[in-house]
Amino acid sequence: MALGVDYAAQQCSVARTLEVVGSRWTLLIVRDCFFGVRRFSDLREHLGVSRAVLAERLAQLVDDGVLVRVPSGGREAYDLTAKGLALWPVVVALLAWGDEFSAPDGPRRLFSHAACGTDLDRAGACPACGTSPSPYDVEMRPGPGSRGPQGPGKVSAALQERRRLLESI
Amino acid sequence: MALGVDYAAQQCSVARTLEVVGSRWTLLIVRDCFFGVRRFSDLREHLGVSRAVLAERLAQLVDDGVLVRVPSGGREAYDLTAKGLALWPVVVALLAWGDEFSAPDGPRRLFSHAACGTDLDRAGACPACGTSPSPYDVEMRPGPGSRGPQGPGKVSAALQERRRLLESI
DNA sequence: CAGGTTCGGTCTGGTCACCGAACCGTTGTG
DNA sequence: CACAACGGTTCGGTGACCAGACCGAACCTG
Structure with a gap:
């Protein structure tokens, strides 16, 4: 997770999962993706999260294979991958x-x-x-x-x- | 959650839950409680979390009704409540x-x-x-x-x- | 094509949470 | 009684988070 990103020596799957989705806002972003919110500005409007943090979280989630960034109508959008849907x-x-x-x-x-x-x-x-x-x-x-x-x-x-x-x- | 404790206007149950268990370490503490770890020093040894943060998290979890603090053999212990077991x-x-x-x-x-x-x-x-x-x-x-x-x-x-x-x- | 708007970001300065280490009162133990 | 273990609390330092300013690209609009 951000917040001092790693639970260091933790091998436990719970800790591994939290390293990906345990940061502040991350799971709320994922929830909104399930609800059909796909765009940067929409996520920002609905969550009230700061631009910088939202950008960082989205980049991290893409990095971790939870989301994919797809162009959509000239703009960007973020979709859940199979890993994200799980x-x-x-x-x-x-x-x-x-x-x-x-x-x-x-x-x-x-x-x-x-x-x-x-x-x-x-x-x-x-x-x-x-x-x-x-x-x-x-x-x-x-x-x-x-x-x-x-x-x-x-x-x-x-x-x-x-x-x-x-x-x- | 700590980390700027509230997801402000969020009424969603996911956000409400994360306010209680969304802070760093909190869910790992709860996990360890399921595994039978009940004492301050044992949690500290197993998680590698700092004393201050562990004390704060335990106090918060007790406040939120997830754990109860019970004396056990002259020492303290923390047990999951029904809310915690859920x-x-x-x-x-x-x-x-x-x-x-x-x-x-x-x-x-x-x-x-x-x-x-x-x-x-x-x-x-x-x-x-x-x-x-x-x-x-x-x-x-x-x-x-x-x-x-x-x-x-x-x-x-x-x-x-x-x-x-x-x-x- | 000039000018403005929307979008998706990055940058910055301040605040707050987390961290390791030191300290402290209470409770056993030899 | 000395001493250690336990369960914290206190204290600087560091880093994450925040709001707000800034910025480039794409798209209208005339």
Whole structure:
């Protein structure tokens, strides 16, 4: 991780993972990528992170093979790679814990299996199908804990719509 | 999180969770608690974190209800609360990702369901029973990626033994 | 093509978190 | 009682993070 980038002698896989995604903002950037935020300015608007840090994190994530930088309509965009998509269970686990202990009004977002419409359980699995759908097959919509868009920006507004994960905003 | 503790306006559960466990070392401390490390000096020996930071993190985790401080044989110890135990899926998800992408020799540790002896899958579920066992019912042992104790300390040595999770070292 | 705007960054100066090392009070132990 | 181990706290030094200024390239706009 940044923050004194290495957990030195740690061989443990948890530490190895945190070296990649353990820095401040990194996992929130990854989360936003799952939500379809792909552009520098959109990430900046939605996260409120400083330009310098965002640039550094994106470069690091590209370096680590979590994201790829792709030109898109004359501008740059960042897409999750297979390695990045594999972080979905991490995001789900963090989300579930936050929903359970820090969301008194209930989840702010709900996720459902697009194929069958069933809401996912806390582990990210579809109770009806008995499988854990890929994020491509997951739909997101506001939940009871939602208090409307959190900011005035177009990204916050877009994330209030029912939408498919990974679909570009 | 420390590191400029708050993700400000972020209402998202992922951000809320990271405010609690997103600081450097925090999740490694929690991981060690699952492994049975309970004492200040043992955590320090195993993690190599500075005294000041460890003290601050432990105090914060107790404040946040993830750990409880309990006297144990005249000394202090830290135990996971129910809220802390609920972080098991987060640790499992990070572990799985690290095993998949940063462990060329295979996992350093393997986990099995104590009740039936079956190895857990990447999601932390028991393929034989079809359930995700509580960490109390999980046994840990060295895997193919293990290169022996990573340090000379008694904690590193103890973690090379086959042992039940959460069992005090 | 001149002038302005948007985008995706880099640079800078200040602040705050992290680090190693030293210090300190309490609790066993010989 | 001397002494060590434990669980911290305190203290400079270093480096990460922040907001804000600056900058080059691409794209309108007239």
